Structures are given as structure tokens and as C-alpha cells.
Amino acid sequence: MTREEVFSIIKKNILDNLEDIEEDEIDGGKSMKDYGADSLDIIEVVSCSMRELKIKIPRAELSDIKTIDELTDKFMEYIK
Amino acid sequence: MKKIGIEKINLYGCSLYMNQYDLALARGRDPERVLKSYLIESRSLNPPYEDTVTMAANAAKPVLTDQDKRDIGLLIVGTEGGVDFGKPISTNLHRALGLPPRVRNYETKHACYSAVAALDTALNWIAAGLNRGKKALVIATDFSRKHFRKDHEFVLGGVAAAVLVSDSPRIISYELEKKGFWTTDVYDTFRPSAFDELGNNQISLYSYMDALEGSYLHYVENVGDVDFDTYFKKNVYHMPFPGMSFQAHRLLCNLAKPRKKSEVVASFNEKNRPALRYSQKVGSTYSGSNFVGLCGVIMASDDLHPGDRIGFFSYGSGAIGEFYSGIVCEEARKIIENMALDDHLDARRKVTVEEYEQIENLRETYIENPNFVSDLSLLDNWFDSYYKGKGLLYLKEVKDFRRVYDWS
Numbered sequence: 001m002t003r004e005e006v007f008s009i010i011k012k013n014i015l016d017n018l019e020d021i022e023e024d025e026i027d028g029g030k031s032m033k034d035y036g037a038d039s040l041d042i043i044e045v046v047s048c049s050m051r052e053l054k055i056k057i058p059r060a061e062l063s064d065i066k067t068i069d070e071l072t073d074k075f076m077e078y079i080k
Numbered sequence: 081m082k083k084i085g086i087e088k089i090n091l092y093g094c095s096l097y098m099n100q101y102d103l104a105l106a107r108g109r110d111p112e113r114v115l116k117s118y119l120i121e122s123r124s125l126n127p128p129y130e131d132t133v134t135m136a137a138n139a140a141k142p143v144l145t146d147q148d149k150r151d152i153g154l155l156i157v158g159t160e161g162g163v164d165f166g167k168p169i170s171t172n173l174h175r176a177l178g179l180p181p182r183v184r185n186y187e188t189k190h191a192c193y194s195a196v197a198a199l200d201t202a203l204n205w206i207a208a209g210l211n212r213g214k215k216a217l218v219i220a221t222d223f224s225r226k227h228f229r230k231d232h233e234f235v236l237g238g239v240a241a242a243v244l245v246s247d248s249p250r251i252i253s254y255e256l257e258k259k260g261f262w263t264t265d266v267y268d269t270f271r272p273s274a275f276d277e278l279g280n281n282q283i284s285l286y287s288y289m290d291a292l293e294g295s296y297l298h299y300v301e302n303v304g305d306v307d308f309d310t311y312f313k314k315n316v317y318h319m320p321f322p323g324m325s326f327q328a329h330r331l332l333c334n335l336a337k338p339r340k341k342s343e344v345v346a347s348f349n350e351k352n353r354p355a356l357r358y359s360q361k362v363g364s365t366y367s368g369s370n371f372v373g374l375c376g377v378i379m380a381s382d383d384l385h386p387g388d389r390i391g392f393f394s395y396g397s398g399a400i401g402e403f404y405s406g407i408v409c410e411e412a413r414k415i416i417e418n419m420a421l422d423d424h425l426d427a428r429r430k431v432t433v434e435e436y437e438q439i440e441n442l443r444e445t446y447i448e449n450p451n452f453v454s455d456l457s458l459l460d461n462w463f464d465s466y467y468k469g470k471g472l473l474y475l476k477e478v479k480d481f482r483r484v485y486d487w488s
Contacts, residue, residue, distance in 0.1 A: 038117055039281045040327055043289060047331060051338060059286035060266055 001079050006053065007072045013048040014068075017041050028069035046071070055079060084206050084256065085249030085406060087215070088148075090419050091375055092139035092240040093362040094124035094223070095466050096459070097428045098436045100234055100363075106433040107229060114234055119323040119356060123237040123363030124428065125436060126223055127462060128443040129454035129474045132161040132240070133169045133485060136221035137176045137473035140242035142419070144217075148244060149178060153214025154205060155185040158194030158367040159221050160271055162187055163483060173219065176473055176485055191269065192318060193396025195220030195241070195367035200402075202245040207256055215246040222366030225277040226440040232281055235321035237363020241371035250415055252374060252390065252406040260299030262291045262401040269397040274447050284320070284397060285327075291401025292317070292328050292393055293335060299403040308336035312405065313388035314381060315352045316373035318395040319365050322356040325373075328393060354380030361425050370394050375421060378412050386410045429462055446478070453477040463488070 011026050014035065021035050032042050046062060049071075055078040065071050100120045104111035115121070126135065136157055144152075157170040168187030188194045188201075195218060202216035223238025268287045269279030300306045317328035329352045330344045357376035359365050365372045370392050378384060386408050394402045431439065439458070446452055454475050456463040467474060467488035476486045 039285050040117060040323065042282065043285050043327060044330070046286075047289065047334070051334060058264075059290045060264065060283065063280065063283040063286050 001053070003072060003076055006075050006079065007068070009052050010045065010049050010068060010072060010075070013045045013052070016048070017044050026068070028072065029067055031066050032068065049075065053079065081207070081256065082247055083249055083253040084203050084247050085245065085253035085409070086243045086251040086374075087246045087248055088143040088244040089251055089371060089375060089416065090139050090143045090242050091358060091368070091372060091421055091424070092135050092242075093358070093425050093428065094126045094130065094135065094238050095428055095462070096125040096127060096431050096439070097122045097361070097425075098125055098431050098433065102433055103234065103436075107233065109234075117323055118234055118321045119326065119360060120234065120321060120363060121360045124223070124239060124361070125431060125439060126238055126443075127458065128439060128446055129456060129463065129476075131163055131475055132159045132221040132223065133163060133172045133176070133483070134473040134475060135223065135238065135240035136169065136173055136219040136242065137485075139221070139240035140173070140177055140217060140219055141471070141473070143242060143244060144177065148215070150180065151213075151215045151246075152179055152183055152217050152244075153211055154202060154216040155179060155183050155219075156188055156198035156201060156216065157186075157219045157221065158188045158190075158196070158198045160189060160191050160194060160366065161222050162189070169221075172483065172485065176487075179217075190400060191397035192222075192320065192366050192369055193394050193400050193402065196370055196394035196402060197396075199243070199245065203254055203256055206245065206247055215244055218243050218245055220366070220368035220371060222368065224364060225271075225275065226444055227277065228437065228440070232279065235364050237365065239358075239362040239365050239368045239372055241368035243371060250409050251378070251412045252408055254404065254406040255389075258299065258303050258405050260295040260297065260302060260403040262294030262298060264290070264399055266397075266399050268399060275444070279397070285324070287397070287399045288318070288320070288324065288395050288401075289327070289331055291395050291399055292331055292403075295393065295401035295403040296332055296335070299405075308332055309347070311389065312351070312391035313408075314355065314377045314384055315391045315393075316355045316370055316377055317352065317393045318369045319356070319359045319373060320369075320395075321364055322359045325352055325356055325359075354384075358421060358425065375416050375419075378408065378416050379421070384408060386412070427466070429459065429466065431459065435459060449478065450481045451479060
């Protein structure tokens with residue numbers, strides 16, 4: 001799976017879980033919090049994305065991640 | 081295996097409350113969003129003349145008859161709000177409740193898991209037959225510290241729960257052989273001093289979800305063929321705030337079988353939402369969480385019958401997750417109904433955000449203060465109207481660090 005595909009799965013889950021946001025607006029360099037996500041929203045996006053990608057990462061490992069790009073990179077480590 | 085579980089139960093949700101709507105407005109947050117995300121209405125609050133000892137006593141006293149007191153052989157109190165680093169509050173409670181000397185007592189600590197750890201010890205003590213016919217009193221008691229203008233100010237609260245554990249359960253009997261655990265070392269929420277209650281929301285929520293998934297999978301491995309949707313009639317999850325319960329149910333639903341959010345919501349409403357009945361009023365439930373959820377699910381579920389199985393998840397920051405289960409007893413609803421929990425919570429006095437801030441500021445001056453006399457006059461002499469003559473325990477004074485309690 002390519003990085004682009006992983007990024008688009010995360011993006012889809014952000015769109016599914018957050019309100020008032022367009023796909024084109026999502027910038028990988030930003031945090032989900034920049035788009036109005038609260039802690040619960042972020043957990044849901046992460047859980048849904050991991051399920052879809054069929055990967056299991058201890059969630060505590062994700063707590064220092066700030067941006068959507070960093071999350072994508074972390075997921076890529078487990079996909080490889 | 082003989083039945084062992086809870087014979088009696090009671091909750092004490094403090095004598096004051098604050099509406100979360102008011103707090104959200106005062107903090108410049110969207111109240112509707114706060115209420116919807118956290119699924120909360122209000123939080124309980126103690127006047128400064130109450131602490132974890134008084135809350136515990138006020139939860140336990142109404143359920144104990146003189147015969148119960150003679151029958152108790154073990155007293156364990158779970159808290160993360162002990163008032164002394166050495167002397168356990170179980171000793172203060174032993175005196176306050178008038179228990180006999182031949183009682184083993186101690187305090188347990190593991191953040192919000194402390195009372196489930198205590199419950200487990202009590203159940204095993206009885207299951208092993210080492211109780212010699214005696215019963216165990218397990219009490220969970222916790223309340224929040226001061227967190228003005230922090231992100232987690234909306235998920236604070238306080239409650240105590242007292243349960244009498246015996247081999248004559250009338251509320252729930254636990255399936256002792258069915259359990260799952262998950263442990264890790266993490267700083268998610270912690271109390272490094274008598275003043276601080278620190279934490280990181282995101283780390284804590286991630287850790288909670290890891291612990292839930294890990295302990296549930298361990299439970300399934302130990303129990304065998306478990307169909308999540310049919311094996312448990314209801315589910316009770318640890319509630320740092322009630323909204324977390326939805327996230328927890330969502331995780332297990334999707335772990336069992338990925339499904340649409342609307343299906344998760346339908347399952348949540350049927351199997352878990354009733355458990356939120358009291359936590360929505362008291363706020364964060366800390367170590368009493370599973371007991372608060374148990375009372376809620378029994379009182380608010382018309383389709384829950386004797387013999388039905390409830391799945392429980394307890395989480396303690398630091399961290400541990402434990403998944404376990406129990407079977408509802410014949411008289412469960414009648415007994416909890418008699419405790420009139422709704423009336424108790426409805427009798428609390430509403431405080432404004434300003435009053436809440438005054439109370440917390442005053443409480444802070446009492447912490448690690450070797451000498452003070454509790455101010456009973458605050459909130460227009462609330463002590464006189466709510467406590468006086470009602471037989472509730474309160475902190476009268478502290479002399480050379482020795483805490484003096486009295487019944488009102």
C-alpha cells in the first residue's frame with residue numbers, strides 16, 4: 001500500500017467523523033485539532049483507520065503524534 | 081462454584097452539584113457541544129468539610145445494620161484521594177462506622193481501578209473460604225482536585241460507592257473464573273502531590289482504549305466462544321466521563337463485527353446507555369465507576385432480568401484494564417430502588433461557577449494544613465440545612481494533622 005493510499009484512508013475517516021470540513025481543505029502538515037477535532041474524534045479516526053488498514057499499533061505509541069503526516073508515517077511503519 | 085457477589089450497595093454523590101452547561105458558558109465553550117461530547121449534565125462537588133473519608137462513610141452507613149457490622153471481617157477502601165501517605169483511610173472509616181476490632185482493613189491504590197482491585201480481593205477471600213462466614217465491606221471514594229480552566233475541567237466530579245460482599249449476593253454474583261487483564265506503564269493521569277492531579281487527555285484516552293481491547297481479548301481467550309452482541313445483556317464501562325462509555329462500546333462492537341455508526345448507536349442505547357444514568361449527574365466516577373454503572377444499568381433497564389449477564393470493564397490510569405462479568409440477582413432492582421439514589425442526587429444544592437471556584441479555593445487552603453477548623457457557614461449555612469441532624473459524617477477540624485470527624 002502506498003503512502004498516498006494510507007493518507008487517503010485517514011482523510012476519509014476525518015471527513016466521516018468531523019463536521020463542516022471539505023476534502024480539499026485537509027493538509028497533512030496540520031493536526032486534526034486544527035479542523036475542530038476533540039480527543040474523542042481523534043481516537044475514533046485512529047481506530048477506524050487502523051481497522052481499515054488491518055494494522056494494530058499500541059495506541060499509546062501515537063500520543064506524541066502532532067500532524068496527520070506524522071500519523072501517516074507511523075501507519076506506514078506497520079504496513080511495511 | 082458457590083455464588084459470591086454484592087449483597088448491598090449504595091452511592092453517595094456529594095451534597096452539591098454544578099451544571100456543566102453553566103461551566104461551559106463561563107469558560108467560553110459551546111455548551112451544546114460539551115454536553116454532547118461528554119454526555120454529561122452536571123458534576124458533584126463536596127463542600128470543603130467533606131473528603132474521601134466522609135464520602136465513604138456517608139455511602140456505607142445507610143446500608144449497614146448492626147448485624148452487618150458484626151458480620152464484617154474485611155474492610156477495603158479504594159481511593160486515589162487518601163488524606164495521609166501512611167495511615168489508610170480505612171482506619172478512619174473503621175472508627176466512624178463502628179466496626180469491631182477483628183476486622184482486617186487497608187486502603188488500595190490504582191487510580192480508578194483501586195476499588196475493583198479491592199472487590200476482587202474480597203471475592204477471592206470469600207471464594208477461598210478464608211472468610212470463615214464473614215462478609216467484606218468494599219468502598220470506593222474519590223473526588224477531583226482543582227482544575228480551573230483546563231481542558232479536562234468538564235470531566236471532573238466525585239462519588240463514593242459502598243458494597244457489602246458476601247456469599248449471599250442479592251444484586252450481582254460475579255463469574256470469578258471469567259476475567260481478562262491488560263497492563264502497561266504509562267503516565268496518563270496521576271497525582272504526584274497532595275495538590276496535583278496531572279494528566280494528558282490524549283494519552284489517557286489512547287491508553288484506555290488499548291486496555292479495553294487488550295483485557296477484552298484476554299477475557300475472550302479465557303472464556304472461549306464469546307459473541308459480543310449476544311453474550312452480554314448489558315455492558316458497563318469505566319466512565320472517566322460518561323461519553324467515554326460510548327467510545328468504549330463502539331470499540332468492542334467494531335472489534336466483534338465492523339458496523340455503521342448508526343448500528344453502534346443502536347447497540348449503545350440498548351446495552352450501555354442505561355449505565356450512564358447516575359454518572360451523567362455526578363461527573364467523573366473514578367474508582368466507584370463500575371458500581372455507579374451497575375446501579376444505573378439495573379435501575380434504567382426495563383429489559384434486564386435476573387440471570388442476565390453484565391460485562392464490566394474497569395480502567396486504572398498508570399495503567400491497567402480488567403474485563404469481567406457478573407449475573408444479575410433476583411432482588412437487584414428492588415434493593416437498589418430502596419436506596420432512593422435519584423432522591424439523594426436531586427437533594428444536592430446547585431452551585432454557580434463562582435461558588436464552585438470559591439469552594440475549590442477554600443479547599444486548597446485545607447490541603448496539608450496541620451491546623452484548621454472547617455468553615456460550616458459557607459453557601460448560606462448549607463451545613464445547617466442539609467447536614468444538621470441527618471447523621472452524615474463531616475470533617476470537623478484538623479489538629480496537628482490529626483483529622484477529627486463527627487456525625488452531623
